[in-house]
């Protein structure tokens with residue numbers, strides 16, 4: 001069963017002083033029930049804008065086109081998240097059908113409420129549970145993400161970055177939403193907590209639920225993802241099975257391979273150069289200026305076919321086959 005089907009998703013930001021920012025361009029992918037898709041790519045490539053577009057949370061200068069069909073379930077009809085009106089998104093989608101672990105959790109927590117009050121109110125609103133049961137469910141939600149019970153009566157400004165992150169993750173898990181978007185859910189956590197948090201997110205997936213995890217942490221992606229989507233300058237350039245991507249034959253797109261080669265446990269060789277400005281993208285492949293394989297063919301935009309957008313992809317397996325993180329993670 002497909003939980004989310006995204007087609008041709010494109011986001012432009014109108015700017016007063018410059019050409020539009022082409023933050024997301026022609027992104028298409030499907031997400032199946034039970035699946036975890038990791039979305040990776042350098043800072044500023046459009047990952048959070050993509051997540052915000054799916055939740056109708058973009059600012060007024062954004063123009064969004066394409067479609068993102070969220071499957072119907074029970075009494076909920078299938079919904080195109082891009083064309084749905086704000087009332088529908090606010091009442092029936094956010095929290096209930098699409099959960100979000102936001103990239104800046106502190107900014108999403110109401111400053112005047114304690115974590116316990118926040119969680120309890122969310123439990124009441126999303127599950128209809130009342131009284132002591134709501135309080136107990138809120139405490140259990142905190143425990144699921146290792147949020148210390150002794151800190152539940154703290155306000156957001158009294159939380160470290162890692163605690164705010166865990167509070168936001170607990171809030172996102174409460175509604176048991178069919179689609180969970182987790183945008184950098186492990187920022188500020190030490191390795192042990194990273195693993196516990198992503199394992200808990202992974203457990204959220206099931207016969208009707210899917211997870212889109214946006215992350216810089218390739219070890220976390222290797223631990224729980226079924227597939228990996230690599231974004232560069234607003235476009236998906238490779239979507240691959242995670243085992244093949246992190247193991248053998250490895251990534252096929254030169255940028256995706258560069259991302260893995262940059263890891264300390266691999267070649268520790270950064271991708272040369274910098275990504276282009278999204279308000280001044282070159283014609284053709286946006287990676288050409290940084291790519292050792294570039295030639296004249298690359299002045300034409302490569303389409304994404306067979307999970308790959310490149311005129312000259314790698315054909316030989318990667319010679320460094322150690323996954324970024326070898327430990328076994330639980331599967332849903």
Ligand SMILES: Nc1ncnc2c1ncn2[C@@H]1O[C@H](COP(=O)(O)OP(=O)(O)OP(=O)(O)O)[C@@H](O)[C@H]1O
Pocket residue numbers: 013021023041042043044045046047048049050059061103278
């Ligand atoms: N409201 C806005 N107006 C103009 N440009 C914007 C706006 N919001 C985001 N952008 C631009 O869109 C691009 C994509 O931003 P986004 O936050 O999605 O990056 P990201 O991939 O999530 O990066 P990071 O890994 O650092 O979180 C960036 O160039 C950013 O400056």
Ligand code: SF4
Pocket residue numbers: 253254255285286287288289291292293294295297298302309310311312313
């Ligand atoms: S299309 Fe050309 S420039 Fe772009 S990644 Fe492939 S080989 Fe490199």
Ligand SMILES: [Mg+2]
Pocket residue numbers: 047048049103183
């Ligand atoms: Mg982001």
